[in-house]
Amino acid sequence: MASATLASSWTTTTHATEGGGSNYPVGVNTLLSGVQPPPGSHIYVYLQAYEATTLEGNNGSPTASVSEFSLHAQAAAFRLSHVWRDVTFLGATLESRTNIPFVNLDLHFDAHTPKGTVYKSGTATGLSDLTVGPLFLGWHLGNLHQILGLEFFLPTGSYDTSRLVNPGRHYYSMQPNYAVTWMPVPNVEFSARALYSINSVNHATDYHSGNEFIVDYNAGFRFTPMWQIGVSGYFYRQVTDDTQHGQSVNGNGNRGEVLAVGPSIAYGTRKFSVALKYQREMMARNRPEGNRIWLQMYMPFQ
Template identity: 35%
Template sequence: MKRASGVNTQRGLCCAGLSLLAGLSAAVQATEGGGSTYPMGVENYMSGAMPPPGLYAQFYVGHYEADSLRDNGGHKVPVDFRVQANSIAPRLIWVTHSQVLGGSLAFHTIVPLVDLKVNLNGQSQRKQGLGDIIFGPALGYHLSDKLHIIAAVDFLAPTGDYDKHDLTNIGRNYWAVQPVLALSYVDPTGLNIDAKTMYDINFKNNDTDYRSGQELHVDYAVGWGFGQGWVVGVGGYAYQQTTNDKQFGDTIEDNKGRAFAIGPSVKYTSNKGWFLTAKWEQETDVRNRAQGDAYWMKLTVPF
């Protein structure tokens, strides 16, 4: 039996779910609430280049804001809507000395801290706290001095606060598994290309008996190295939901999410081993999701 879409709208940021439980049009929901476990577009330059063995700390700082919801045709939904989300997500990376299948074995975990505020049709709610934690193993390959690849499997744990009756949530309330393949072409005085491709396999939210569809997305960056540690270019993400959602065993059709984002991106690499990336991305061609702007910074520091 096929079923019409539900009544949520959502945009994920730093593994934080943003549930908008209001009586919106059935055409604006993609995945449960229109959001994702992964923060789309968070990665930038060097996403596929595994560093040498050792411990590394990364810090992701993000800001997302939107005041538009898009339906299945890309049209703006006539509601009074605004979301603002800020996040700081520390990440610990351990690159071991072990080799597996010819690649360097590494492990990582990301622990996001989220400040989320939603306004919808005169209602408002704000939540702060721990979002959904990401962890997993990875294998890094250095095919040449410029071309690098990382293959990984990430696990997304439902550690963020969630209540199905709330206007907004900073957790998704379900597990997800995410195969990852990331590529980096690095030239300090030439072309730089990065693409991190991910496929989300979402499990069921037992509180709502809802299982979000599977999702394919790519974080990308393309730039030019000018020497002295600087790379300047563009970056963003492409997103497409690939399978339908299900609730109470019924399929929900015509609600798959889609989006594309692009904006300026820059990287600076210090001669002391740390590097910083930053970008601003605007979302466009959005279907069944919120549409807005995101600002990201990522600092990587070796111990």
């Protein structure tokens, strides 16, 4: 599955990466993530809803600097994919992708400052940051499928330092990624997609979000030729410090971490597929901890 940007930013220094978000929408590329579609053009539609009522600190407990935390986010994204006919490289078929995401964000909380408690709130709706994947290599070796690619996140979403939340993150990201799907028997699937996000500096704030390592995963059982149930989720870990004005942020680099798991159900044919996924976050550090729901659809249009 493709990436659809979900971004949120707020002006406090108690959460991983700037605003505690990421260009990459964790948990999206789970089912059949290593399977490249056949030659031709394809469209994927992703609808996401996320809700969090706690903001975890560096020790994995709710941060003392914020209370009454509430983040609600919805996203709709469209991935356009083209697998090139009669073109191969190193035995792989070639694919190009682009992702067009839109978000709706609602955030409010009480911030505890030396001068007292301050209520903060903000909303934002609009185009988020586009993703361009110029080249993906896909290998299909019996029951083992693999995809290797590189994506770029472009700061096309609206951004204003005076706003509490923004549709865009105002920096570039480069993400090499590798996905694999193994079907040891025809009705059992194990899939994973790993990526490493290298983030540039937000020049509006001189904030440099740390690099991120992310794994989306799925284990599924197909109980009829078209229906599958399974377990999917993601693991997120920030591997370098956040910095601002050249200094590590918050004394510990604000390194975020979270694990998510939940059930999924999918229906698919060669001409159409749809999946519904629920993912519960746990073990969060320096970021919100909440619940995520995905509704994903696919169809070819060649």
